[in-house]
Amino acid sequence: SVLVSWTSPGDDNAAGTAASYDLRFSTSAITAGNFGSATPVTGEPAPAVAGTAQSMTVSGLTAGTTYFFAMKTSDEVPNVSPISNVPTGSTLVTPDTTPPAAVVSLSLGTWTQTSVLASWTAPGDDNAVGTAATYDLRFSTSAITAANFASAAPVTGEPAPAVAGTAQSMTVSGLTAGTTYFFAMKTSDEVPNVSPISNVPTGSTLVTPDTTPPAAIANLALGTWTQSSVLVSWTSPGDDNAVGTAVSYDLRFSTSAITAGNFGSATPVAGEPAPAVAGTAQSMTISGLAAGTNYFFAIKTSDEVPNVSTVSNVPTGSTLVIPDTTPPAAIANLSLGSWTQTSVLASWTSPGDDNAAGTATSFDLRFSTSAITAANFGSATPVAGEPVPAVAGTTQSMTVSGLAAGTSYFFAIKTSDEVPNTSAISNVPTGSTLVTPDTTPPAAIANLALSTWTQTSVLVGWTSPGDDNAVGTAASYDLRFSTSAITAANFGTAW
Numbered sequence: 001s002v003l004v005s006w007t008s009p010g011d012d013n014a015a016g017t018a019a020s021y022d023l024r025f026s027t028s029a030i031t032a033g034n035f036g037s038a039t040p041v042t043g044e045p046a047p048a049v050a051g052t053a054q055s056m057t058v059s060g061l062t063a064g065t066t067y068f069f070a071m072k073t074s075d076e077v078p079n080v081s082p083i084s085n086v087p088t089g090s091t092l093v094t095p096d097t098t099p100p101a102a103v104v105s106l107s108l109g110t111w112t113q114t115s116v117l118a119s120w121t122a123p124g125d126d127n128a129v130g131t132a133a134t135y136d137l138r139f140s141t142s143a144i145t146a147a148n149f150a151s152a153a154p155v156t157g158e159p160a161p162a163v164a165g166t167a168q169s170m171t172v173s174g175l176t177a178g179t180t181y182f183f184a185m186k187t188s189d190e191v192p193n194v195s196p197i198s199n200v201p202t203g204s205t206l207v208t209p210d211t212t213p214p215a216a217i218a219n220l221a222l223g224t225w226t227q228s229s230v231l232v233s234w235t236s237p238g239d240d241n242a243v244g245t246a247v248s249y250d251l252r253f254s255t256s257a258i259t260a261g262n263f264g265s266a267t268p269v270a271g272e273p274a275p276a277v278a279g280t281a282q283s284m285t286i287s288g289l290a291a292g293t294n295y296f297f298a299i300k301t302s303d304e305v306p307n308v309s310t311v312s313n314v315p316t317g318s319t320l321v322i323p324d325t326t327p328p329a330a331i332a333n334l335s336l337g338s339w340t341q342t343s344v345l346a347s348w349t350s351p352g353d354d355n356a357a358g359t360a361t362s363f364d365l366r367f368s369t370s371a372i373t374a375a376n377f378g379s380a381t382p383v384a385g386e387p388v389p390a391v392a393g394t395t396q397s398m399t400v401s402g403l404a405a406g407t408s409y410f411f412a413i414k415t416s417d418e419v420p421n422t423s424a425i426s427n428v429p430t431g432s433t434l435v436t437p438d439t440t441p442p443a444a445i446a447n448l449a450l451s452t453w454t455q456t457s458v459l460v461g462w463t464s465p466g467d468d469n470a471v472g473t474a475a476s477y478d479l480r481f482s483t484s485a486i487t488a489a490n491f492g493t494a495w
Contacts, residue, residue, distance in 0.1 A: 001059040002089065004041075004069055010050030011075045018047035019078060023071040025058065030070040032083045038070065047073060064093035098126040099193035100161075103185055108203040113177035116203065117169055118155075124164035125189045132161035133192060137185040139172065144184040146197045152184065161187060178207035212240040213307035214275075217299050222317045227291040230317065231283055238278035239303045246275035247306065251299045253286065258298040260311045266298065275301060292321035326354040327421035328389075331413050336431045341405035344431065345397055346383075346413075352392030353417045360389035361420060365413045367400065372412040374425045380412065389415060406435035440468035 004023065010016040024030065024038035041058050048054055061067060068088045073081040101123035110117040118137060124130040138144065138152035155172050162168055175181060182202045187195040215237035224231040232251065238244040252258065252266035269286055276282055289295060296316045301309040329351035338345035346365060352358040366372065366380035383400050390396055403409060410430045415423040443465035452459035460479065466472040480486065480494035 001057050001061055002067070002069075002091065003055055003057050005053065005055035006071065006084070008048045008050055008052045008054050009073050009081060014050050016075075017049045018073045018081075019076045020074050021045070021047060021071055022074065022080075023056070023058070023069065025061075025067050025069045027065060027067060029088075030068045030083070030086050035070060035072070035083050038068075044071075061091045063091050066090045096126065096189065096191050096193060098189075100124055100132040100187035100189055100195040101127045102196040103187060103198035106183060106185055106198045106201055108181075108183060108201045110171075111203060111206055113206045113208060114175050115171050115173040116175065116181070116183075116205065117171050118183055119167065119169040120185065120198070122162045122164055122166040122168050123187050123195060128164050130189075131163045132187045132195075133190045134188045135159070135161060135185055136188065136194075137170070137172070137183065139175075139181050139183045141179060141181060143202075144182045144197070144200050149184060149186065149197050152182075175205045177205050180204045210240070210303060210305050210307060212303075214238055214240070214246040214301035214303055214309040215242045216310040217301065217312035220297060220299055220312045220315055222297060222315045224285075225317060225319055227320045227322050228289050229285050229287040230289065230295070230297075230319065231285050232297055233281065233283035234299060234312070236276045236278055236280045236282050237301050237309060242278050245277045246301045247304045248272070248302045249275060249299055250302065250308075251284075251286075251297065253289075253295050253297045255293060255295060257316075258296045258311070258314050263298060263300065263311050266296075289319045291319050294318045324354065324417065324419050324421060326417075328352060328360040328415035328417055328423040329355045330424040331415065331426035334411060334413050334426045334429055336409075336411060336429045338399075339431055339433055341434045341436055342403050343399050343401040344403065344409070344411075344433065345399050346411055347395065347397040348413060348426070350390045350392060350394045350396050351415050351423060356392050358417075359391045360415045361418045362416050363387070363389060363413055364416065364422075365398070365400070365411065367403075367409050367411045369407060369409060371430075372410045372425070372428050377412055377414065377425050380410075403433045405433050408432045438468070442466055442474040443469045 009018060011018050021044040023041040023044050024035060025041065026038040030038050043056065045054055045056055066088060068086050070086045071084045103120045103123055106118065106120045108116050108118055123132060125132050135158040137155040137158050138149060139155065140152040144152050157170065159168055159170055180202060182200050184200045185198045217234045217237055220232065220234045222230050222232055237246060239246050249272040251269040251272050252263060253269065254266040258266050273282055273284055294316060296314050298314045299312045331348045331351060334346065334348045336344050336346055351360060353360050363386040365383040365386050366377060367383065368380040372380050385398065387396055387398055408430060409432070410428050412428045413426045445462045445465055448460065448462045450458050450460055465474060467474050480491060482494040486494050
């Protein structure tokens with residue numbers, strides 16, 4: 001509002017009493033030409049006698065706004081006066097009691113050893129509207145609250161606030177390496193009204209780079225071997241060479257020699273103990289190894305960076321062999337063929353080292369002229385020169401010589417592995433060598449005689465010869481007759 005005052009004119013120029021006033025205002029200059037478009041005031045007082053001081057309060061104006069006022073006076077006709085002078089002025093500004101909003105997005109990033117990038121979104125002048133006047137960014141090594149904000153270290157060189165909603169940032173320098181900091185900020189407007197404290201992010205500057213690796217372990221040792229494990233022991237190095245406490249071990253093993261060049265391809269161990277303070281004896285048992293196998297071991301140590309030590313010494317050793325108690329399977333298809341007067345071909349399928357798997361070490365083939373059993377196998381005649389066992393499932397054979405002609409033999413075989421574990425006795429095939437050919441005929445009968453003739457028969461008599469000339473017993477006779485003389489040439493045609 002504003003109080004408008006004037007001196008009343010008359011009805012006729014400056015004499016008498018006019019009839020009415022027409023007071024108007026505008027936010028732009030009023031002239032005779034635009035008076036009619038200015039905003040009319042209501043409730044003007046009635047004109048007083050000419051020369052009287054009059055006034056009225058005009059309300060409904062906008063705070064902080066410049067206005068122009070003008071008026072005209074009319075008599076009863078009405079005759080209207082020219083436009084008055086045009087004073088101007090401004091309504092008072094509404095007092096600003098609204099502070100900027102608290103920053104809620106203060107964040108810390110891009111830490112170095114001595115600095116950090118602080119970022120936030122600009123609030124407004126009035127809460128989240130407009131543009132604030134200044135920032136007050138502070139930090140401390142302890143938590144910042146509204147109560148202790150003023151005692152935190154102030155940052156210098158904050159940027160001027162941008163319009164509300166703008167992303168802003170600044171790098172805060174001069175911090176101490178390896179230190180945790182808390183940051184907070186407040187925002188002020190031109191009054192100044194000050195915002196509440198922001199969120200309080202925290203973080204740490206980077207530590208001064210640690211470039212010193214742990215010392216290489218030089219006394220890695222292997223002991224207490226089993227078929228599948230070994231106890232590995234060593235003395236812990238430090239974090240920095242031989243000082244302090246390292247962070248982790250990387251223990252690896254391989255069946256071939258480990259070097260710095262191939263360490264990464266060796267098999268890593270799981271579950272290594274955490275490093276103890278430098279100089280401490282440490283150990284662990286590594287399981288899951290293969291029996292009867294030679295292994296190489298090596299270890300590296302890392303600190304928190306991580307800086308990694310060079311490879312340790314590389315001890316080697318072997319797991320224990322699992323006792324072999326499984327014999328080869330018993331051969332079940334021993335067979336005999338291609339008999340001669342003095343030999344026979346023995347054939348079979350090779351069993352394995354362990355039952356029917358692998359390759360056995362030796363065969364023990366034996367024969368006898370009487371049946372062979374498990375009980376008397378050891379007393380049967382051993383064959384010499386059996387072949388070396390082939391891989392399980394292979395057909396094998398050998399010729400056994402030195403047998404007697406026309407003789408029945410029994411054969412059996414056992415198989416042994418490298419322990420030796422010996423198989424059960426095989427099947428026991430039997431057969432006979434061929435007899436020596438008989439080329440000696442019976443002697444010719446020399447006393448074939450005829451007697452006791454009848455009309456249709458005759459008694460024929462003779463002395464039997466032998467199987468071989470005049471020895472032994474022949475097998476059969478071939479007696480023939482004819483009505484003509486029988487000779488060697490026509491014997492076959494006689495009846």
